Amino acid sequence: MSVEPVPGRIDSTTVDGGQVTYPTGLSESTWEDLLQGQLPPEDVTVADGNLTLAASGEIEVACSPIGLNEVPEGGERGTAGPDINPTGPNAVELRSTANPNNQEVTATFNNTGDEDVDVVRARLTFYNDPQSNQIPGPFDVIDPATGDTAATLEVLGPFQTLDPEITLTGNETETTITFKATNGQVSDRDFFVVEFVFEDGRRGTYFVDVPQ
Incomplete structure (x- = not known):
């Protein structure tokens, strides 16, 4: 039988320190590279197929339930509004994502701050296609001002x-x-996570859920 994950609403809470453990197929060195600048290497460990992240001080934890073939308790994640993704300390929110057009997905960001900000660096930290082992990409990031x-x-x-x-x-x-995917096509079942670094050094992490 086919199994389709259905993301629920994202909720967040603030905790004083904490430890998170979940399964992973990646190595410890890979996770250290992915989390560079966010957690020191000594707080990132992989053992027996599990990743453990330790953090000190006050941190915000955002998470979402996933339903199998049905909407989880608490309601379905929307495709509009600032609550569809964790935005970190930035004033830039992901407001909506458009239907996929073969190789392209468009994401609309809203800058709620008083001043303009520049995105200076980016990376694609995760991609999921529940029906295929082949991930499209790499992805070109198109500047909306110049094309x-x-x-x-x-x-x-x-x-x-x-x-x-x-x-x-x-x-x-x-x-x-x-x-824009340079290889393969995107699907309305896909989602990915992109991280931006802004000119002032702050970061924003955005969950891009490709809607139908």
Whole structure:
């Protein structure tokens, strides 16, 4: 039988320190590279197929239930509004994602801050296609101002510098960024996670859920 994961609403809470453990097929060195700048290497361990992340101080934890072939208790994750993804400390929120167009997915970001911000680096930290073992990509990040490729992102690859940098205008202005697969096609069953580094050094992590 086919099994389709259905994401529920994301909720978050603040804890004083904490430890998270979940299964992984990646090595400890790979996770240290992926979490570079977020957790020190000594707080990242992989043993017996499980990843353990330890953190000190006050941290915000965001998570979501996943239903199998049905919406989980608490309701289905929407495709609009600022609550569909954790945004970290930034004023930039993911507001919506558009239907896939063969190789392209567009994501609309809203800068709720008073000032413009530039996205200077990006990486694609996760991609899921529940019906295929072949992941499309790498993905070109298209600058909405020029239509040029600002960066090409490999899934689980390192941060790439955007050239040109992508400006997100402030004061509740929406900016649509296109992610274009250079190989294969995207599906309305897919989702991926992209991380931005802004000009002031802050980061934002965005869950891009490709809707039907």
